[in-house]
Amino acid sequence: MTVRLIRSIVGLALTSVALSALMYRLGSPLAAVFELSVCAGLMSVIFITTVSFTARVSKERLSVRRRERFMKFWYLPFLVIASGLLLSRYLRIPQFKIPAPSGAQDVRNVLWNLRHVDLFGQIVMLLAGAFGVVVLFKEPKE
Amino acid sequence: MPSAFILVPFFLLIILNLPFKFLKGESAFWLFAALLLAQLFLSALCPLDTPGARPDPLAPFFAFGLSIDSLSRLLLFSIAIVVFTSLSVSRYSIKGQTQRFNFINLVLIMLIGMNATVIVTDLFSLYLFIEVTAVASFILISIEKEKFAIEGAFKYLFLSAIATVFMLSSIALFLLLSGNTSFAAIAGTFKNSADNFLLKLATGLFLCALFIKSGIFPFHGWLPDAHSSCPTPVSVLLSGIAVKACGIYVLVRLAISVFILSIDAKNVLMFIGACSIVFGALACLTQSNFKRLLAYSTISQLGYIVLALGCFTPLALTGALFHLFNHAVFKSLLFVNAGAVEKQAGTIDMDKMGGLAKQMPFTATTSAIASLSAAGLPPLSGFWSKLIIILALWNSGRIFYAGVALLSSVLTLAYLLSLQRKVFFGRLEDSLKYIREAPLVIVFPEVLLAIITVAAGLGFAFMLRWF
Numbered sequence: 196m197t198v199r200l201i202r203s204i205v206g207l208a209l210t211s212v213a214l215s216a217l218m219y220r221l222g223s224p225l226a227a228v229f230e231l232s233v234c235a236g237l238m239s240v241i242f243i244t245t246v247s248f249t250a251r252v253s254k255e256r257l258s259v260r261r262r263e264r265f266m267k268f269w270y271l272p273f274l275v276i277a278s279g280l281l282l283s284r285y286l287r288i289p290q291f292k293i294p295a296p297s298g299a300q301d302v303r304n305v306l307w308n309l310r311h312v313d314l315f316g317q318i319v320m321l322l323a324g325a326f327g328v329v330v331l332f333k334e335p336k337e
Numbered sequence: 338m339p340s341a342f343i344l345v346p347f348f349l350l351i352i353l354n355l356p357f358k359f360l361k362g363e364s365a366f367w368l369f370a371a372l373l374l375a376q377l378f379l380s381a382l383c384p385l386d387t388p389g390a391r392p393d394p395l396a397p398f399f400a401f402g403l404s405i406d407s408l409s410r411l412l413l414f415s416i417a418i419v420v421f422t423s424l425s426v427s428r429y430s431i432k433g434q435t436q437r438f439n440f441i442n443l444v445l446i447m448l449i450g451m452n453a454t455v456i457v458t459d460l461f462s463l464y465l466f467i468e469v470t471a472v473a474s475f476i477l478i479s480i481e482k483e484k485f486a487i488e489g490a491f492k493y494l495f496l497s498a499i500a501t502v503f504m505l506s507s508i509a510l511f512l513l514l515s516g517n518t519s520f521a522a523i524a525g526t527f528k529n530s531a532d533n534f535l536l537k538l539a540t541g542l543f544l545c546a547l548f549i550k551s552g553i554f555p556f557h558g559w560l561p562d563a564h565s566s567c568p569t570p571v572s573v574l575l576s577g578i579a580v581k582a583c584g585i586y587v588l589v590r591l592a593i594s595v596f597i598l599s600i601d602a603k604n605v606l607m608f609i610g611a612c613s614i615v616f617g618a619l620a621c622l623t624q625s626n627f628k629r630l631l632a633y634s635t636i637s638q639l640g641y642i643v644l645a646l647g648c649f650t651p652l653a654l655t656g657a658l659f660h661l662f663n664h665a666v667f668k669s670l671l672f673v674n675a676g677a678v679e680k681q682a683g684t685i686d687m688d689k690m691g692g693l694a695k696q697m698p699f700t701a702t703t704s705a706i707a708s709l710s711a712a713g714l715p716p717l718s719g720f721w722s723k724l725i726i727i728l729a730l731w732n733s734g735r736i737f738y739a740g741v742a743l744l745s746s747v748l749t750l751a752y753l754l755s756l757q758r759k760v761f762f763g764r765l766e767d768s769l770k771y772i773r774e775a776p777l778v779i780v781f782p783e784v785l786l787a788i789i790t791v792a793a794g795l796g797f798a799f800m801l802r803w804f
Binding site: 324 | 387442446449473476638
């Protein structure tokens with residue numbers, strides 16, 4: 196289980212890196228930097244640290260789980276491909292015009308001058324996360 | 338003034354967590370109780386944001402763009418009542434000073450989230466504070482780390498994550514079309530191009546997300562497990578106010594002030610509301626777990642609000658909002674009763690109870706009042722809100738839906754009378770002969786909520802005029 200979890204975390208980090216590249220290409224370098232440093236960097240460190248506290252699962256149990264998962268869900272990839280082919284053949288997406296974006300606003304101006312309540316919300320969210328860790332993971336004193 | 342509803346709880350949270358021992362004990366409880374009483378009075382008396390009103394005195398320091406109108410005021414009032422009830426019950430249900438202190442901190446965060454949700458004027462900020470409330474809820478559900486509670490929290494987390502994806506996708510589309518996420522900008526886009534496919538898609542996604550958050554059928558999968566397996570004060574918070582503030586209120590706010598719903602969308606709302614009413618009521622008939630029955634009852638009662646919202650006449654909206662308030666009060670009372678019975682009798686299985694009315698007279702009486710109000714018997718508050726909803730449906734020609742609402746009230750009466758008979762009447766089990774009434778910290782909120790239920794029924798005209 197530990198190896199598989201770490202693979203998932205690495206996959207998440209790689210997705211964040213790809214997203215950062217996309218943001219940079221779309222002309223938002225600050226957002227790309229935030230995505231790279233926080234999501235790909237800091238979050239991966241936190242996840243891996245947490246996973247390092249979990250117990251290992253034996254190879255036999257892992258292979259039994261893989262087999263069970265395959266038996267339950269083997270048909271899913273075929274179902275997704277078949278649905279996609281059917282939808283692309285019969286579904287007609289109407290033509291619509293995406294309006295041109297309004298004049299670009301600097302991320303710093305938006306964040307610090309226009310979105311005060313969201314900054315406040317972020318602080319409260321961080322506090323919620325901190326209390327969550329304390330409440331759920333701290334061992335009570337004997 | 339609006340900023341105070343989110344800044345004062347925030348500063349209290351900071352103060353309580355300063356490194357002073359005396360703040361961790363009883364002081365935390367009394368300070369929080371004082372804050373909630375202040376919110377109760379301020380929300381009833383604060384001036385609304387009308388043209389020419391005095392500006393927020395904190396506006397030069399905190400440019401939050403908040404606004405209080407009559408709908409927000411009703412929710413702030415309801416939040417104060419329910420959170421106060423939960424706080425009072427926590428002294429009885431949650432053991433250990435440290436655990437109670439953690440509970441207070443998390444409820445403060447939830448209070449900030451819910452207060453902000455009902456007074457922001459921007460869609461992204463609304464989403465953010467809905468998530469703040471949700472995160473606090475996940476932790477509160479699993480605060481005692483019991484297996485079923487963690488399972489309930491995980492189900493809620495999983496479905497909430499799906500709702501989050503829908504919400505964020507919807508917000509991205511609104512930003513693309515409006516250039517802004519404020520309510521005013523999005524409402525302007527609806528006025529100018531209501532037939533835009535992307536706009537309809539964004540609206541549909543956001544409504545689906547709100548159905549999940551509200552626990553409306555068929556998106557209700559998480560609600561019975563989460564609400565029935567957590568400690569009683571948390572059940573009071575979730576069923577009493579959280580699903581309303583973060584689900585139903587947002588639905589009503591967006592439908593009234595932001596979106597322009599098509600006839601089809603309103604018909605979908607009515608259909609889903611009706612299905613929720615009937616499904617919830619039928620599911621209640623088969624339950625033997627006291628709290629689980631109340632959780633399914635929540636699904637059913639919220640269906641009345643969604644049904645009335647779909648009707649969308651002024652009378653229907655009045656009924657919906659009055660029922661929102663009434664449900665917050667009588668459902669909180671029923672959960673407090675359930676918690677009292679669970680603690681005193683040592684079981685939540687109604688088949689193992691019976692004849693508790695003599696041993697727990699206050700709990701039995703207040704439970705009867707709440708049940709009759711939920712079933713819609715006069716002159717209690719639930720009667721008036723249901724009557725207004727049924728009349729609104731009848732007057733607008735939706736005879737079938739009026740019939741569904743009326744007949745479902747009979748089902749509601751059936752399952753609640755069955756609950757009363759199983760728990761409080763009938764033969765007293767030998768193992769329960771020595772139990773006593775719950776202590777004052779439980780009886781006080783029970784009596785208070787029962788008084789509010791009766792007073793709101795007798796003075797409903799005043800309620801409608803004030804709010």
